[in-house]
Each structure stands twice: as structure tokens, then as C-alpha cells.
Amino acid sequence: MSENAKSGSPLGRASTVDGRLNLQEFLPYRLSILADTVSQSLSQLYNARYGIAIPEWRVIAILGQYGTVTAKQIGACSRMHKTKVSRAVATLEHKGLVERAANSDDMREAFVTLSETGRAIYGQITPAAAEFADALLGALTAAERAHLEAILTRLNDHALVLADDIANGRPLRPGGSEPEGKS
Numbered sequence: 001m002s003e004n005a006k007s008g009s010p011l012g013r014a015s016t017v018d019g020r021l022n023l024q025e026f027l028p029y030r031l032s033i034l035a036d037t038v039s040q041s042l043s044q045l046y047n048a049r050y051g052i053a054i055p056e057w058r059v060i061a062i063l064g065q066y067g068t069v070t071a072k073q074i075g076a077c078s079r080m081h082k083t084k085v086s087r088a089v090a091t092l093e094h095k096g097l098v099e100r101a102a103n104s105d106d107m108r109e110a111f112v113t114l115s116e117t118g119r120a121i122y123g124q125i126t127p128a129a130a131e132f133a134d135a136l137l138g139a140l141t142a143a144e145r146a147h148l149e150a151i152l153t154r155l156n157d158h159a160l161v162l163a164d165d166i167a168n169g170r171p172l173r174p175g176g177s178e179p180e181g182k183s
Helices: 003-007 027-043 054-066 071-078 082-094 116-137 142-167
Strands: 098-102 110-114
Touching (some): 054 071, 054 110, 110 116
């Protein structure tokens, strides 16, 4: 790891050296590393005690918040690939933490819900997960937390715009630009 990444050098245009991307300055890489670090740290709250892996926790958390949903909805909410969702749901079902019920309107999919045991585990993990999030945000001032929330929302929204640009063969627009025909 470079000293720039450790010292928190300001983000700017990601530089290349000899045609190679400097990952310590590449925002998508840094966000991915941060997300993985936070997920791995949080997983210590539930992995050892309940034997639940990160994808399984994501399924439990979504079911805890939204109730009964389909695997496709879990994937959309969590941004996990459908095979990862399917494996997590199967593992949780095997452990007795979720239940599946066929969708009578579409037999290709099933509704997934927390079992009674799953709800109890969710109820035990949730306060510790909230405490973890509060402790993580405790590294920031109130003003920094407000800025972070605004920045995360803005980056997420603009990433969706850029994905649409790529999918439709348009040049990438800098932040703040609206798609053609929209205003």
C-alpha cells in the first residue's frame, strides 16, 4: 500500500504509471476495499456465534426489514448475483432460518421469509449491527456524517447514470449532467 492511500491523499483523477492504474487513487477500488473491510469487520458479530456468512446475513437483513420477498427481489436489493442469493437462501433454509413458499402465479420463483428461528437470530444480531454502524460513524463529526450521506447518495445516483450511458453507447457524462431529453 502506498503512503498516499495511508495518508488520505485527496481524490482526483486516477493516475496511471507505465499504463497501469494506480489503485490507491482509483475510487471504485477504494470504495470496494472499504465495503469489504466494513463487511468483514461486521461479520465478526454474527459469523462465530451463528455460523452465518456475509451473503447469508444480507439475506437475513433484507428479510428482517421487508418481510416476505422473492430471491430476485433480494438480489435487486442487495446487488448480489442470483447464484450467490440462491446459495445463501439454500444454506439458510438448510439451517432452518428461512422458509420458502411457491409462488402460485409463477412456479419458477418462490417467496422467502424468515422462520421463527431466523427472526429470533435477526432480533439478536440487529442491535449489535446498529451499534457497530454507530461506532463506525463515530469516527466522523456530525458535519462529516451529513456530508458522507450526501456524497454516498450522489455517487450512487451518478453511478446509475454512468451505467445507463455505457449500456446505451453514450459518452460518459460528468456529475450533474442529465440524460439527453430529460431536465
